[in-house]
Amino acid sequence: MSMKHLGKTLYYIPRPTRWTKGIGAALPEEYKKFWKEWKLQTPTAVHYIEQKGKYVKNEETGEVRPVQNVPLPLLYPKEFHEGIWGGEAVIQGFTKKHKYARRYPHFWFPTLKKSVVYSEVLDKYISVVVTNRTIDLINEHYGFDHYLLKTPACDLKSELALKIKREILLSLADKTLYPDNPLKREEIYNNYKEYLTAYTRDEIEWYGLTYTEACQKWMKHCAKKEVRPLKLQYRAELIAELEQSQEAEKTITKWKLPWNPFSSKSD
Amino acid sequence: MLKYTQLCLNYLKSHSTLLSHQNNVLVQQSRNTYILKRKYPAPLYKKHQRFPRMTHKHFIYEYVENTNRRKQKKIDLVLLENVKNVGEKGEKVSVTSQRAYESLILPKLAVYATPENLKKYLIEDEMKKKLSLNSSKFVTRTIDILSQCYLPITMSIENPWTIEKWHVRVAFRNAGYIVPEDTITLPKKTISGPDLNIENKEFYVIVKINNQEEVKVRCKIHHYTSDPENKVIYEVPFYQLPSIAIFPEDQSILDSLPKHPLADTIDDDLKK
Numbered sequence: 231m232s233m234k235h236l237g238k239t240l241y242y243i244p245r246p247t248r249w250t251k252g253i254g255a256a257l258p259e260e261y262k263k264f265w266k267e268w269k270l271q272t273p274t275a276v277h278y279i280e281q282k283g284k285y286v287k288n289e290e291t292g293e294v295r296p297v298q299n300v301p302l303p304l305l306y307p308k309e310f311h312e313g314i315w316g317g318e319a320v321i322q323g324f325t326k327k328h329k330y331a332r333r334y335p336h337f338w339f340p341t342l343k344k345s346v347v348y349s350e351v352l353d354k355y356i357s358v359v360v361t362n363r364t365i366d367l368i369n370e371h372y373g374f375d376h377y378l379l380k381t382p383a384c385d386l387k388s389e390l391a392l393k394i395k396r397e398i399l400l401s402l403a404d405k406t407l408y409p410d411n412p413l414k415r416e417e418i419y420n421n422y423k424e425y426l427t428a429y430t431r432d433e434i435e436w437y438g439l440t441y442t443e444a445c446q447k448w449m450k451h452c453a454k455k456e457v458r459p460l461k462l463q464y465r466a467e468l469i470a471e472l473e474q475s476q477e478a479e480k481t482i483t484k485w486k487l488p489w490n491p492f493s494s495k496s497d
Numbered sequence: 498m499l500k501y502t503q504l505c506l507n508y509l510k511s512h513s514t515l516l517s518h519q520n521n522v523l524v525q526q527s528r529n530t531y532i533l534k535r536k537y538p539a540p541l542y543k544k545h546q547r548f549p550r551m552t553h554k555h556f557i558y559e560y561v562e563n564t565n566r567r568k569q570k571k572i573d574l575v576l577l578e579n580v581k582n583v584g585e586k587g588e589k590v591s592v593t594s595q596r597a598y599e600s601l602i603l604p605k606l607a608v609y610a611t612p613e614n615l616k617k618y619l620i621e622d623e624m625k626k627k628l629s630l631n632s633s634k635f636v637t638r639t640i641d642i643l644s645q646c647y648l649p650i651t652m653s654i655e656n657p658w659t660i661e662k663w664h665v666r667v668a669f670r671n672a673g674y675i676v677p678e679d680t681i682t683l684p685k686k687t688i689s690g691p692d693l694n695i696e697n698k699e700f701y702v703i704v705k706i707n708n709q710e711e712v713k714v715r716c717k718i719h720h721y722t723s724d725p726e727n728k729v730i731y732e733v734p735f736y737q738l739p740s741i742a743i744f745p746e747d748q749s750i751l752d753s754l755p756k757h758p759l760a761d762t763i764d765d766d767l768k769k
Contacts, residue, residue: 235545277533279561300539300549302558318530323558326536333557338531341565346603355603362565363530365598369572372609 253445261436261444268383268392276317276363277338278302311389313359314347315340316367319387347374351398351407351418358390379425389440396438402426403434530565533558569593573610575618580606581637587620632707643704643712645755647735648672652690654720654727659689665702665716680705686744688718696720696729698743699751715754718743736760 248254249262281297288295304319318340324333345360350373371377378386378395386392401407402422408415429437439447536557542549571591576584580601584590589610592601601607608614631637650668652658662678669676682703688695701713720729731738736757742748 277531279532279534296541298539298541298549300551302533302535303556321531321533321558323533323556324553325559326557333553336558338533338558340530345599348603361530362595366570366594369594369598369602369609372611 248441253448254441257444257448258432258436260430260433261439261448263433264383264437264439265441268387271382271384272301273317273384273387275299275301277304277319277321306387309359310387313342314364314386314388314391315342315359315361316364317385317387318361318363349394349398350375351401351422352394353408356394375422379422383438392438396434398422399426399429399434399437403429403431530563531560532562532564534561535559569595572597574601574607575610575614576601576607577618578606587618589615589619632709636706636710639706640710640712641755643674643714645757646672646674646714647757648702648714648716649719649735650716651719651721654691654693654722654729657689657691659687660718668716676704684744684747688743690718691720693720693729695743697731697738698741700743700747701751701754713750713754715740715751734759 244250249257278299278301280299283297285294286297287293302321302323305322306319310319320340321338323336323338325336326333340361340363342359342361344357345365346355346357347360347368348355367381368374368377371380375398378391378398383392383395386395402419403426405415405419407418436444436447535555536559537554539551539555540549570593572594573589573591574597576586576588576590579585583592583601590607597607602609608618648665648668649672650660650664651671652660652664658664660683662681662683665681665683666676666678682705684700684702688700695718697717697719699715699717701715704712704714706712717735722728736759740751742751
């Protein structure tokens with residue numbers, strides 16, 4: 231690192247964000263882990279072709295260049311969170327047809343269609359807006375539940391998908407699936423129990439919540455705890471200590487030597 | 498495109514699947530999934546940076562591919578029930594991805610061909626299969642067509658006759674089906690005429706296909722003469738005429754045969 235950048239890092243003061251103070255800072259690590267998986271992890275390449283390898287050689291000139299994949303920025307409209315688009319989103323950009331032609335703004339939209347998904351764990355048919363890619367992914371994963379449970383949050387992205395995933399994880403962790411049919415319950419549970427090893431119970435509790443929901447949950451969680459002044463605790467401790475010392479005084483026995491030092495040897 | 502839309506809708510209506518209650522999907526604006534690339538590649542960034550410096554020209558994109566234009570992938574399924582035009586129970590079939598999902602996976606007519614499902618549901622007993630198999634691939638279609646057909650048997654109004662196998666054979670030939678005489682089974686009771694009481698009344702013959710499958714075919718008797726004064730003429734189409742059996746004991750069988758596709762709509766119109 232050159233001196234210029236060293237100076238920048240030494241005098242760097244991080245910008246205050248919602249995670250640095252207030253409720254955001256107090257949120258548990260489990261939720262922060264989910265947030266990183268959801269928002270900070272790079273999703274798989276859907277709208278561009280990812281270059282493989284570390285370096286690439288230009289065949290003509292022999293020039294070697296490092297491979298750096300810069301993803302296309304995507305837009306997530308409000309409707310995105312009401313459907314399951316399988317990683318697709320809206321792209322905003324420009325088209326330019328000729329070297330001397332003007333660039334024109336252009337939006338590329340995914341093909342949406344209304345369809346139905348079936349969750350085996352919840353035993354429910356859900357009517358949702360999907361894309362062809364979603365259905366292909368469901369088929370590749372051999373079912374909707376497998377698709378949700380295997381795919382990280384950054385690829386599901388939409389709040390609806392994450393909510394369903396949360397429901398599935400909760401019902402698996404608590405084993406509340408198929409309340410009337412114990413045989414079926416065991417069968418389904420055995421199919422999906424391997425996914426539970428990736429999460430602890432607390433992580434599932436905080437999985438799939440939006441920031442506001444997580445804050446509300448945390449506030450409720452804090453309100454449940456009864457605030458007890460410390461003086462009560464110290465008073466109780468002092469009383470206990472005093473009682474102990476009194477008992478100790480009572481039980482002290484006289485210190486007695488096993489032999490008398492003043493008796494003569496002849497005795 | 499419009500024709501295809503209508504076909505899809507009719508398909509959904511007739512099946513009354515989960516999708517049928519939803520709004521018209523295909524009227525939506527056509528939008529596509531694109532794979533794009535930058536016209537001008539983004540510059541390289543240093544190790545301490547997270548993103549390169551980008552200017553407006555890095556947001557000019559070029560079309561690479563539209564994934565919806567690709568040929569659809571086929572996926573393997575194991576059928577749980579007999580499905581028309583797809584396969585029989587316990588059979589492993591490969592169907593295009595979208596169609597498999599909508600018409601087989603969602604209504605639970607099939608499961609994905611995972612190793613566990615193959616072990617559980619696949620029926621590989623070849624003898625069992627052979628017994629249940631049809632004599633030919635096209636037999637189901639032939640049965641469908643023959644059982645729906647209203648076979649007009651045109652007889653003379655002047656000369657006396659008794660219905661024989663060759664009358665039925667000729668009637669089949671006029672309707673466009675080549676049926677050998679030895680495959681036709683006539684009703685046990687004889688039908689003879691000319692008798693205007695049995696005009697436009699029905700009976701059924703049994704046709705054996707490939708010496709294996711049997712179909713009942715509905716036949717209607719019509720009296721014919723070249724004299725225009727004595728001709729029997731109907732103003733409504735043949736499927737709209739009442740279907741009455743010549744032998745009352747056959748009535749239930751004739752009613753159970755599938756009707757002309759337009760017969761239902763006519764009934765509805767008449768009721769209105």
